[in-house]
């Protein structure tokens with residue numbers, strides 16, 4: 001297993017399919033390291049991550065990976081400060097997609113290829129169906145906080161290739177251009193890379209890396225932490241790949257936002273939150289529970305969300 005896949009396993013807690021036993025063991029060990037480290041991405045934890053399966057990693061690989069850690073070590077900060085963006089961790093050894101679509105050897109990735117994985121700032125015009133959703137969400141976002149009486153929860157359901165990422169980046173860009181802070185996050189770091197300054201849901205909401213089958217898991221964010229302050233200030237929060245979000249994680253996000261906003265009676269504390277994804281894509285994988293039981297649609301407030309769909313695939317989209 002490459003170092004890239006070890007790190008990816010640590011941040012990708014609900015990967016589709018059934019990971020092999022090696023991957024499960026590696027993931028659990030990595031998660032322990034990350035959770036127990038004083039600094040989530042300090043050098044020791046990372047070095048330990050990268051040597052978990054040292055028998056499978058050649059000496060040459062190890063040398064290259066170790067040298068790649070120096071910028072992280074130089075700039076490492078405490079987890080409750082401004083910790084390193086996950087894309088820098090993933091950038092260590094991310095796969096390169098060649099023009100033919102084939103995955104190239106991830107050990108030889110030039111730095112520029114990480115940028116190539118991200119969607120560039122949206123310059124194209126939105127289609128009619130994208131525009132309708134954009135207008136509805138922006139109208140909700142622009143509502144002054146003191147006028148918020150009802151919840152502002154949306155769901156944008158779109159099969160692959162229908163332009164959800166483009167729409168979300170347009171929303172992010174517009175909000176920020178108007179001086180309104182906006183957050184985009186996804187359950188996996190790889191999905192978060194597609195957004196302008198995207199981050200993982202675990203970072204945004206303090207979702208524990210595992211253990212949410214107990215029904216008692218709570219966010220590890222404190223009400224007066226910088227992360228909570230960032231949520232308070234955000235005018236828009238986009239959560240992508242929501243088909244990977246479990247009912248319990250949705251509950252956690254809702255509960256956290258109600259607390260942070262001091263509005264316990266309003267869904268998401270009245271915050272404008274958009275859940276995006278394709279329900280026909282992957283479902284959360286939690287051992288011992290059926291997909292239906294863990295899917296976000298089992299969350300009690302799912303029916304209350306204002307739902308939109310994108311239906312038209314774009315010409316040139318190679319996604320199935």
Ligand SMILES: Nc1ncnc2c1ncn2[C@@H]1O[C@H](COP(=O)(O)OP(=O)(O)OP(=O)(O)O)[C@@H](O)[C@H]1O
Nearest residue numbers: 124125126127158160161162163164165166314317
């Ligand atoms: N308004 C638009 N004008 C031109 N091209 C567009 C537009 N919207 C989307 N596209 C193109 O369609 C393709 C798919 O878009 P996008 O990646 O946003 O889909 P998606 O719904 O996010 O897919 P997935 O769920 O798999 O991430 C991309 O190549 C994108 O550039």
